[in-house]
Each structure stands twice: as structure tokens, then as C-alpha cells.
Amino acid sequence: ISSNNEYFYGIKKEWPLVDHTEGQLFLNDTFKIIMEEVLCKGTDIKHKVCEWKEPKELALLLDLELRATGEPQHRLLQRVQDVAKYSIKTSHPRFMNQQFGGVDYHALAGRFLTEALNTNLYTYEVAPVFVLMEAEVLRGLRQLVGWTEGDGLFCPGGSASNMYAMNIARYQHFPEVKSQGLCGLPRLNIFTSSDSHYSVKKGAAFLGIGTDNVIIVEVDEGGRMIPDDLDEKITLAKSQGAVPFFVSCTSGTTVRGAFDPLDLIADVCEKHKLWMHVDVSHPVYNTNPCLLTSFCCTVLDLLRKCHSANATYLFQQDKFYDLNLDVGDKSVQCSRKVDCLKLWLMWKAVGSIGFAERVDKAFNQARYLVEQMKKREGFHLLQEPEFVNVCFWFIPPSMRGKEGMADYQDRLAKVAPVIKERMMKQGTMMVGYQPLGNKVNFFRMVVFSPLLTQKDMDFFLDEIERLGKDL
């Protein structure tokens, strides 16, 4: 890429590299495709949730290659159409593959506005509305959990939030770590349950603490951390010369949806003077990716002290407004996307009562699903669900009543992958499966979109039966 003298100083007339009229027309047409393909067809049970293609075939269909010259608008619109067509319809009532799904139109409107405004959330100067709005949303969230004070910010996801928490806790224990690093410090230890999310280990590796220094605490039969085991492991770690500093509890574990007993764990943390962190990265519906995650701590100003770099090009001290409004130095990132608008608009639209109703509805649907499972042969629950995660095995007809057989577990382990392959290739629905500890592959249905009806639950069970009946 080199500068071309022909164009120098406008000798050649200034050409419009971006034509607003043409551009807005294109955006308008794209919006229509989004409405039609993603939001109408994409949420309609008469249409598939996915259009499975083998990677090679899909690459050919999409013609992904990037070339030297551009393409005309109608080709580009066709591309928009293709991307929509072959992408998974995560708003579809049959998409139950992950811990997100469904669509909330107010949230989506907030997301479109966020993208169009293209704001960078670091100073009041460039983000006046969003600096104030983020503070208000965080206040509202704290209120939901009964806190009257605290600090926080939206981070790009639950993994990032967990890392922020570890870093803040480490800084509180050893403020010198910010300037001097871990070299010379004793070995630090983190505690979390065997059912916690893998981001705790990833975070520990990233922060230079190391995965071996994440001590795994045992869980009870429901997947909840056992406080006594935590206590013992902390004592053991101390006796071995390590410095325990952080306990990561989970409220709603990834697979089983279990809630660690926070009160009892708090006592243990209090006794040993450890930082207690609660990972509640279960997404508020339709906010993931970029999960709704606020990091809250009671120690005011710790976020800023821990992360500040005082860059003079952004956070000038001679500004004409209150510098506390320049929140950018609280985060590890520099540029930060606006994540509060979608939640704020949704909250304004339905109110806290509306949120409560949605949660109720999700719980009720989960209960309904469980009841129906119990009425059918072949569905075997992993455990009674504590939350909206319903984990179960499907036992195909040929295997029923043969639990005693030597290869039973091996055969059962192969059932979920085959049913999953079939549903994806037929595009009828998507649901996740995984093994856990010594439990072989089981399905995990996370029920939390308010769009889901009892009919959807019935379909879900029928479809698993249909896909697995010959296995």
C-alpha cells in the first residue's frame, strides 16, 4: 500500500469514497434481510434451526476469499443473505445448545443503536450518556442482590470478569504485585469447585498464577462446593507454604446449574481472610455473547487503583469536568464497547417485575420438562435440577433394563453424539451434551428463554425419542 502521487493535494478531484445515500440504501436492504431471514424465518418452527454443511462445501458456497477489487451492491446483499442462511438461528425456539438463545427485541434495538453510535466507553467526553447509564445499571444490579455500595464495570464476558476478580483480590493482598509482579512472592493459591467453569484455570494461567495453583474443592452429589473440604484444603495449602487468597464460588454452575452454599463458604473465607468471589455468569437472556457480567466489589476505588495507568492522552488532569467520570482507567482494556444500553433498554421495557416473571417462567418450564420426562420411558435424569439446567440421559429402547451389562456405560456414552449428529443434519433442533467426572455423555437442556412454550418442551422430548429410537 503506497501513497499515489496522482491523487496528491486533490489534483484529481475529491472522490466520495463513501456515499451516504448509497450506503444508507445498502443498510436499509440489509435490515430487511435481517428482519426476514434472522428474525422472522429464524424464529419460526416451520424453518430449520440450522442448515448443516460440511466445512469444505460451506466454504465453497460462501466464496469467502478476499480479493483486490470490490463487488457491486447486489452481490453484497446476496452475501448478507448467505451469511444469514447458513448461520445457526440462535433465536429459534429449537436452539437449546448453549446457555443463551432467544431474542429480546428491546435488547436487540439497544445493540443496533450501540453499533450505530460506535461509542468507546472511556471518558465522559466521548461517552456522556453511557458513563452515566453504566453507573445506573450497575447500581440497579447491586440493588437486586441487596448491596447498597460497590464498584464495577461491564467486561467482555464471564472469563474476563473472573480474571478481573482474581487480579483485584491479588492486588488487595499484595499491592506491590502491580509494580513488581509475582517474582519473589510466595506461591499463591486459588480455590474453586470441580464443577466450576474452566475460565478459573485459564485465568490463573493468564495471570501468572498457574493452573496447578488452582486447588479443586470437592462437590456434593448435587454439584455444590463442600465448605468443609474447602476449609481443609486451605489449611493444607498453608501448611505446605502456599498463600491462599481467593475462593471462586459459582451460583449456577455451567453444566448442572448448581449453587454453591455461599453463607457457609463466606464463613470459611472470613476465618482464613480470603477474598470471596461469586461467578454468576449465567447470562441474562439474549445478552450473550458479551454476557452480562458486572464485577462488583465492596472495596471502593480498588478497581481504579489496581488498573490505572494514568495515560495522559486520554485522562488529562486539566479537563473542565469531574474526572471521576472518566471511567476508562478502571478497566484493563483501553477501548471498551458499550454493553449497558441493551440491558438498560430491556429493563426500562419490562421492569424488574418483568425480569422476575421471566425467571419464574423459565423455572416453570424447566419443572414442566422434568415432570414430562418422568412420565416417559427412556429419560433418565442426572439429578433433580436446582436451576434451569436439566441434565439427562436418553436410554434407547434396545438398552432399557440392561443397566447391568458390562458395556452399558460405553454404549450409553455413544448415544448422545449420534442423536446430536442426526438433529443437526436434519436441522430440527440443537441441544448440548457432555460427560462430567465419571458420568458418561448426557444431554444438558438449559431452559431460560421466555419464548419457550410447553409445546416446545413436548417437541423436544418427542424429537429425542424419534432420533434415538433405533439406537
Place this chain on the structure above:
Amino acid sequence: ISSNNEYFYGIKKEWPLVDHTEGQLFLNDTFKIIMEEVLCKGTDIKHKVCEWKEPKELALLLDLELRATGEPQHRLLQRVQDVAKYSIKTSHPRFMNQQFGGVDYHALAGRFLTEALNTNLYTYEVAPVFVLMEAEVLRGLRQLVGWTEGDGLFCPGGSASNMYAMNIARYQHFPEVKSQGLCGLPRLNIFTSSDSHYSVKKGAAFLGIGTDNVIIVEVDEGGRMIPDDLDEKITLAKSQGAVPFFVSCTSGTTVRGAFDPLDLIADVCEKHKLWMHVDVSHPVYNTNPCLLTSFCCTVLDLLRKCHSANATYLFQQDKFYDLNLDVGDKSVQCSRKVDCLKLWLMWKAVGSIGFAERVDKAFNQARYLVEQMKKREGFHLLQEPEFVNVCFWFIPPSMRGKEGMADYQDRLAKVAPVIKERMMKQGTMMVGYQPLGNKVNFFRMVVFSPLLTQKDMDFFLDEIERLGKDL
């Protein structure tokens, strides 16, 4: 929030918590507001770039409070309107405050589609189109810099990319760091120039390396790292028992837009066997926030080895397709937003030639601006720009020719903040200022939106003169 028995098992009829028709109507109306307020008025020089309000007044106007009950659609639309009205118009030709701005309609269309699809980029199963597309865009980017192989991924910003690079380099030097952490390792040293971005220090703190272990290398008069100083500081660090492992160079520094001499630095890195990282976080236009940033390394599979946690609930080994397509374990995050679509669509629209033309245009406008400055009294360049950053002082009439005065620098330092306050309160334009080293506050105009014309450059200079003529 508690479950309510009244609704239990559908005793009360199933109520549609989300009404698709109503929701789509709302989205449609929001889209119209976005078009009108953000994209038409927001890019029109007849309208203001910002509507300055004091924080207290703005908070009142916006009525941010979150309540128990929801609001009717017309109130919500008014809120959308207000958010748009009081937000900074970053696409406006008079917004030159940061290193982003302008609007590209193809990129924006890609962003809307991304939001509507709400895809989580971790497995081929949920993100078939985007797994393939990201690989293609990264290939295209590598090709632009002349690399035939490598690995990479899109991260949420330049700061995150710099941290990824540090972590990978550390892992390459000491693979045991992933499991054992930094405890027991010697002190690690990072080298970067005094003009590099503050994210290098923030990253070092976050990764447990410590800001004191970021050794600052001197720059020449143009703001470029001095390779000889780097060489000497590496040798010195080694003699003091530290282990140098990482050099972070910058191609296009944040303030001055300087390019570190990569060839000479590469020789130094080669000699000492250090990892050489190049921070090119200058945004491709309209991609920030969530800057376009790909992390590339020549050592294939290092990303995966360094970051993998092998979570069985996402990355099952018994899937029915090629598991290399499940890219999620390469990242530190779990959920990852799709960042490639906007760039891919823009690239398809204009081609690499179109990118080159835009870069040319930006360079030409920057040169034009510099030429015009030289013709006017009162504009004093910090240096001849190497890139599209034009840094300058405005010397108000009352101070001209008085460089010898004792309080000259103190007075000059106060000029930019006052002009800045005035432009914001009048809403006529936005441009950034900062001090640097011993240089007092100067303006930094980053010219890179292809939307900018020579008329905009002339206006910029006229406006600075108008706002500062009485100082």
C-alpha cells in the same frame, strides 16, 4: 425474585412474554431513528457533533433510573431518540477526537447482522460461517503483511492483543508457566519504547509480571524506538539477573504515529533470542471499538497449547466433524463475539485496492493539513508527521513571538484545554490534546476517515483560530 405458584404448570395460561410482531415493530421504529438521528443528522455538518450537558443535567434529562414496572413502546422510542441525541456523533466529519470515527455502511451492515445472529464464536457447531470466515480474514491480513503462514484470532481490542502476545511469548520461553505460574521463575523483563501504548504496562501488571519489569527504551526525536538503547538495556537487565523475553514495538504510536524501526529491532531480538511483537493497533477505520486486531505468530499451534483447557462441555472429542474447527480453546475468553464479519463485508465491498485508496486518501489529507498549517500563523507542528497523526500547538495571537518569556510554556499548556472546552460546549467539533514527556499540551489530529475532505481540514484550522483568537 421468587417463583410464583400461581403460574405453576401453566395453570394460568401461557402468556407471550415476547411478542414477535410488536417486537419487530419496535425494532423497525428504532432503525428509523438510527437512520435519521445517527446516520443522517449525525453525519451532517449542519448539525452539532455533540450536545454538551453537565452530568447532573444530563442524568435528569435521560431519566436513567431502573424501576419495577416497564414502560409503553412510545416512551421507549423516545428514550432511543434521547440516547441518540445526547451521544457523541462519532461518525460526524467534525469528530476527530480519537483514533476512530467516520462510518462505513458495509461494516455497519455487518455489525447489525452480527448482533442479530448473536453468534458465539467457539465451535463449528454453533458458528460454522464465522469459524471459516475468521480464518479467511486472518489469512487475508497475513497476506497483506507478506506472511504465508501463522495463526491468530480476533481479540476484544489492542490491549487484549498485547496481553495475548506477552502470554504466548512467556509460554514459549517457559512452558511450565502455564501450570506452575511465575513463582520460582527468575524476574522476567519486557521492553518497549517510551511512546508505546500504556496497555503494555497494564498487561504486564495483569499477567503478574509487574510494571517495573517493563523496561522503557528511549525514542529518537521522531518518537521511534532506538535499537542501540534497546540492545544496551537488554544487556544491562541480563547482568542484573533478569530474564528479558519480549520486545513490544509499535507501528504507528498512539500520539505521534511513529513507526519503530522493525528491521533493526529484529536484529537485536535475534541476537538476544527475544520474542518480537509488533503492536499495530491503529484501527482500520470504523472498526473500533473492538478494534481490528489480529494476533499473529509464526509458531503454529502455540495459541492452542498455551490457552487450552479442553473443557468437555464445549469441545467434546467425539464430535462428528474435524475438531480443529472448534477454535474456542485458542482464546482466553470462553464466549467470543464475532468480529470478522464487519471487516469481511467491507473488504468484499471495496477490495484490497479500495483499502489502499483509503489509506492514500488519509495520507493526502494529512499532508494537505500540514501544508495549510504552515501557511497560517499560530500553528506550530510538534514534528513532521510520519503517519496520519498531526500533532501541533496553537499559539494564540497574544503569545506569538514571545517564546522567550518565562511563563511561556505554562501559558501554552493552558491553551488547548480552553479551546477544547469551547468547542465541546458549542458542539462545533472535537479533537484531542495531551502533553508528552516535557512537551506541554498539544492537539493531536488523526486524519484517517475517508469521509474527510479538504473543506473539513480548512474548517478545522479556521475553527481552532476562531476559538483561540482571544487567548
